[in-house]
Amino acid sequence: MRHAGAMLRINEISYSVAGRVLIDHASVTIPDGHKVGIVGRNGTGKTTLFRLIRGELALEGGEISLPSRARIGGVAQEVPGNEVSLIDTVLAADTERAELLAESETATAAGRISDIQTRLADIDAWSAEGRASNILKGLGFTDAEQRMPCSAFSGGWRMRVALAGVLFAQPDLLLLDEPTNYLDLEGALWLESYLARYPHTVLIVSHDRELLNRAVGSILHLEDKKLTLYQGGYETFAETRAARLAAAESEARKQDARRAHLQSFVDRFRAKASKAVQAQSRLKMIAKLKPITTPQEAALKRFTFPEPEELSPPIIRVENGVVGYDGKPVLSRLDLRIDQDDRIALLGRNGEGKSTLSKLLSGRLELMQGRITKASKLRVGFFAQHQVDELHIDETPIDHIRRLRPTETPARLRARLGGFGIGAEQAETLVGRLSGGQKARLSLMLATIDAPHMLILDEPTNHLDIESREALVEALTTYTGAVILVSHDMHLLSLVADRLWLVKDGNVAPYEGDLESYRAMLLSSDKPAKAAKTAESSKPAKVKKPSRDAVLALKKDAKNCEQRIEKLSEMKTRVAAKLADPAIYDDIHGLKEWQKKFAEIERALTLAETLWMEALERLETAES
Known part of the structure; x- marks a missing residue:
């Protein structure tokens, strides 16, 4: 066997940093083959725990033990930007295979040649290139890109190559620290599926609730300097832990x-x-x-987006638009409308044009053809990871905000920062010393300082812990502007977005399914057609009783219909209030737009109610 039976034993370990105790007499045992999600507030020591397991840091007390031959693997940093191709870089990550192949070219003794060939067969070395290619494909690299040198890709993409290498090498104990931070939704869903069937032990630090619900079987919580293992995914952990807290x-x-x-x-x-x-x-x-x-923890996590005034719909209209770079179209035949109460998630694989569309909507890219109409007073806020990286590390958050609001008092500036969970002490700390989450909060505050009518968020949850992500959901729910969202966080998307746009094949169109059907479509497209065919042919000719999954799907359908009615009812109330305001009758054009919107909502509400009743009847039939 190539792999040792890895079991991780952590016994009464203690560790401090600069006099501050991070871990104090903590113990846990992880059985062989278990998938474990590690959670805990930022700064509690999750990454430090990984370094202790790898032996990079010395314990102050206790011991960490693994089987002697167990191999530990993780992604420490991006691969070098050299001239080696992506596929060869990943293949080289399996050092045993690489060494055996190298020796096979020079070995002369017949016995040794035979041993090498036997061992190469044992470790399935001849199918290695196909396996490596499939992993790279799952993480977003086309066949052509896999043959390109590492130097052709940016740091974020080279991190994906490093991740592919570790997954390909299949260590006995796989340690992953926030791997979805440098993946898109499609890559994150692929990784989730891959980890769920990974043949060895996995420890993953993550703040992604959906990943922690689907890919792991238990949750290791680092809190109050102790380690507590909970069976089940994140939702089970949250419920169990909540039961221990006073209501x-x-x-x-x-x-x-x-x-x-x-x-x-x-x-x-x-x-x-x-x-x-x-x-x-x-x-x-x-x-x-x-x-x-x-409540004390929640208070530290808040976000408070300023409220914009209401504009007449639509706030953006694109007709027969073409957009791209250097005269080459990326997206064509664009026919889009955005209202101020829209919550739109952009779906689509990397390179299909989500960023191009975001740039067009934020005004950083002009149409090559067609027409774009924007409300005259439209303000757009934009947040992306690169903005976090562009903060001035030798200045404080107060310095950053003072540049935008030079006439405001220090107290007012601190209040603005406080509204984004940046406390008085952090306000005067150099940005270079802030955590990733605190920097993200500062960038979000700067992006929304002008009370935008539309907020474009590109991966806003990177570096935010779970409580902060929940606070962001709450803030976006109460925010009265439009939201355009690109995220790998399925939990965030499912709670915030009520419209899905699929960016694919040079076009942007509404996606008629829900996020679950999109997830299923992506994962099924990665499976061989033969397997799909076999599964189809093996279906029984006559089904006597709906399966549990079918009933769950019907329940989900009914719930989605119900949520849609709630959303439309809220919209109808808001628009009715607008039409009841005498001031609107001074603007005939605006009045017609609001009346048109009210009629659209009423039609949609009638349809939604009908669909809900039909969904309930289907569910009744299935359950009875």
Whole structure:
């Protein structure tokens, strides 16, 4: 066997940094082959734990033990920007295979040649290039790109190559520290699927809830200098941990308000449905939502986006647009409309044009052909990772904001920073000494300081911990501007976006399915057609009873319909209030637009209610 039976034993370990105790007499045992997600607030020592396991840091007490032959692997840094091709770089990561192939060219003894060939066969060396290519493809590299030198790619892409190399080498203990931070949604979904079937032990530090729900079987929580292992994915962990925390009064009030709102929703449709008992499932779901942080923790995590004034719809309209670079189109036949209450997620593989579309909408790229119409007072905020990297490391957050608001008092500037969870002490700290999450908060504050009517967010959750991501969801929910979102975080997308645009084959079109169907489509497209065919042919001719998965799918369908009705009802209330304002009748053009929007919402609401009733009936039939 090539792999030792890796089991990780951590026994009473302690470690401090500059006199501050990070880990104190902590213990845990990870059985062979287990997939474990490591969670904990930023700064608690998750990355330090990895360095202790690898032996890069010396323990102050206790011991960490692994089987003697166990190989540990992880991504320390990007691969060098040299002239070696991507595929060869990944193949070289399996050092045993590389050494055996090199020796096979020089070995002369018949016995040794035989041993080498036997060992190469044992480790499946001849199919290695296909395996390496599949991993690179899953992480976003085309066949042609795999033959290109590493020097042709930027640092973020070379990190993907380094990740591909580690996955290909298949260490007994795989240590991954926030791997999705340099992946897009498609790459993150592929990795999630790959890790779930990885044949050895995996420890992954992540703040991505969906990854922690799907790819791991247990959660290791680093809190109060101790390690606690919870069985199940992240949602199970959150529920179990919440049960250990005292119920906060403010949380109880919030849930009571939610229940009252949902109950009125259920009552509204009780008369219409033959049996609307299923609508109660929504109440049960909300009842399960337990606080995962104390109120003190939550207060430190807030985001407060300034509110823009309301503009007449649409705020952006693109007709027969063509956009690209140096006269070469990237996207064509663009026919897009954005209103101020839109929440749009951009889907599509890397290189299809999501960034190009973002640049067009933010005004950093002009149309080559066609027409774009924007509301005259439209302000657009833009956040992307490169802006975090462009902060001045030798200045404080106060310095950054003072440059944009030179006449405001220091107290007002600190209040602005406080609204994004940057406290008084951090406000006066050099940016170079802030954590990644604190820098991201500063960049978000700078991007929204002018109260934009539309906010374009490109991977906003990188470096944000789970509580901060929840706070971002809350802030985006209450924000009254449009949101254009590119993210690998399925949890964020599912809670924020109510429209999906697929950027593919040079075009942008509404994606008719939901995120789950997009995920299923991506993962199925990576499987061989033969396997799909076999699965199809093996289906029974007659199904007597719907499967559990089919019932779950029907429940999800009903829930989606219900959420759509809620959203449309809220929109209808807002637009009705606008039409009730006498001031709007001074602007005939604006009035017509609002009346048109109101009619559209009413039509959509009628359709949504019909679809909901049909979904409930299908669910009733399946369950009975």
